[in-house]
Amino acid sequence: MSSVVSVRSFRRAARETVSGLPREFWWLWTSTLVNRLGAFVATFMALYLTLDRGYSASYAGLVAALHGLGGVVSSLAGGVMADRLGRRPTMLVAQTGTALSVAALGFVHHPLAIAGVAFLVGVASNASRPAVQAMMADIVPPEDRVRAFSLNYWAINLGFAISSMGAGFIAEFSYLAGFLIEAGMTLACAIVVFLKVPESRPERGGKGGTGAEEDAVGLGTVLRDRRFMGVVGLSFLVAFVFQQGAVGLPVAMGAAGFTPADYGMAIAVNGVLIVALQIPVTRFIQHRDPGRLLVISSVLAGYGFGLTAFAGSVGVFALTVCVWTLAEIVNAPTQTGLVVRLSPVHGRGRYQGMYSMSWAVAALTAPLTSGVVIDRYGAEWLWGLCAVVGTVAGVGYAVLMRGLPPEEAPAERPAAAKADVQVARLPDPAPRPGPSRTRR
Numbered sequence: 001m002s003s004v005v006s007v008r009s010f011r012r013a014a015r016e017t018v019s020g021l022p023r024e025f026w027w028l029w030t031s032t033l034v035n036r037l038g039a040f041v042a043t044f045m046a047l048y049l050t051l052d053r054g055y056s057a058s059y060a061g062l063v064a065a066l067h068g069l070g071g072v073v074s075s076l077a078g079g080v081m082a083d084r085l086g087r088r089p090t091m092l093v094a095q096t097g098t099a100l101s102v103a104a105l106g107f108v109h110h111p112l113a114i115a116g117v118a119f120l121v122g123v124a125s126n127a128s129r130p131a132v133q134a135m136m137a138d139i140v141p142p143e144d145r146v147r148a149f150s151l152n153y154w155a156i157n158l159g160f161a162i163s164s165m166g167a168g169f170i171a172e173f174s175y176l177a178g179f180l181i182e183a184g185m186t187l188a189c190a191i192v193v194f195l196k197v198p199e200s201r202p203e204r205g206g207k208g209g210t211g212a213e214e215d216a217v218g219l220g221t222v223l224r225d226r227r228f229m230g231v232v233g234l235s236f237l238v239a240f241v242f243q244q245g246a247v248g249l250p251v252a253m254g255a256a257g258f259t260p261a262d263y264g265m266a267i268a269v270n271g272v273l274i275v276a277l278q279i280p281v282t283r284f285i286q287h288r289d290p291g292r293l294l295v296i297s298s299v300l301a302g303y304g305f306g307l308t309a310f311a312g313s314v315g316v317f318a319l320t321v322c323v324w325t326l327a328e329i330v331n332a333p334t335q336t337g338l339v340v341r342l343s344p345v346h347g348r349g350r351y352q353g354m355y356s357m358s359w360a361v362a363a364l365t366a367p368l369t370s371g372v373v374i375d376r377y378g379a380e381w382l383w384g385l386c387a388v389v390g391t392v393a394g395v396g397y398a399v400l401m402r403g404l405p406p407e408e409a410p411a412e413r414p415a416a417a418k419a420d421v422q423v424a425r426l427p428d429p430a431p432r433p434g435p436s437r438t439r440r
Helices: 002-018 023-037 041-052 057-084 087-105 111-127 129-139 142-173 175-196 211-216 219-224 226-243 248-255 260-285 290-310 314-341 345-376 379-400 415-424
Strands: none
Touching (some): 023 129, 023 142, 023 175, 041 057, 041 111, 041 142, 041 175, 041 248, 041 260, 057 111, 057 248, 087 111, 087 129, 111 129, 111 345, 129 314, 142 175, 142 260, 142 314, 219 345, 226 290, 226 314, 248 260, 248 290, 248 345, 248 379, 290 314, 290 379, 314 345, 345 379
8 A cells, every 4th residue: 555655656746847847848858868868979988098099098188178178168159159149049050060070080090180079079069058058947937947957957867877878888899889879869859959949038129128138248247247156166166076977987997997888887877866866856955945955965976976986896886976976966956046046037048158168167177187197196086186176165155155145936026027938938939030959
């Protein structure tokens, strides 16, 4: 009897979690899932360069850093494009460019060519992120955004869990096949966006605001927003730690004699746990203090990676992944929701671009740091550094989140904001010009 009750409770909780979101969100969610099912390059680039091509960990870190540099270049540009041209065109251009550059990466062999194409992959893949997040903020009302971001993150990791396990074995057969599969899936993602996802950008000078208000939101506005820029800085520290799952961890495991399949099985735990726990955890954190959640998740992430210093088997590596995955489950939707909360309506693309840049800068610096630290001092020092960085980020959030203005209640939203949400949720895309996209 109790098992029947628990099953019913689970079904009711799942139904409440997915109900009430607009149709456009679910098409965007679908494109995200398709995209992540083909993920390969970001996960196995370090192993490809060190094990298959025979390059050093430092060179692998350099290539990954160039990939991150491409993201730094395109994050702000993508945010500006999302505000000026629209979400949908930005996403389509970025996804098509990603498919072409990833396919090319599988065919180049010269060290300079690999580095150059990796830079282009970083440019293309990161340009779409501000548009995706801005679109979700456009089409989902404030009271549902943490839930929507969690569901999107759940899709990312459902695809990641499946692709990680499969890609580990594909890598042992052919790295080229992995590159081509990712290119094909990314192109399929663009097709979904083109066919099913309408534009959501608030109309210029329309119900969402005046033309003067729109022109007033520039990159200077973002840079002068002290609290938001503090969030960006702390986001960089947290991203630096999480990046080690894709950079430091595979290199360290490879140097310790583990195979790509071993790493694939260990890191797949990350996606599996998120798929299993994201929905119930979201229900728990949805209306809790974001500052406290960010402090806890930052410290947990740092010490989760710190525990990797004591791992000597695939099972223990998987246990450490469990620890920092719990931090990721809490951090991702909370931090994304906070960014939207601090962003003006007609500056969402730019604000999301600056936030995305913090992750892109982390993708640039984390590989350089991890490669040098592992080569010169050993992996144990890298994991200790992660613990320190996570602690610093936690303290920073504790200070920065003091006096955070309360989130606007649904009933108290001004008529213009309500109208903006309603326009974004209209099922017929024909009257609206536009753009849209998915996060890679």
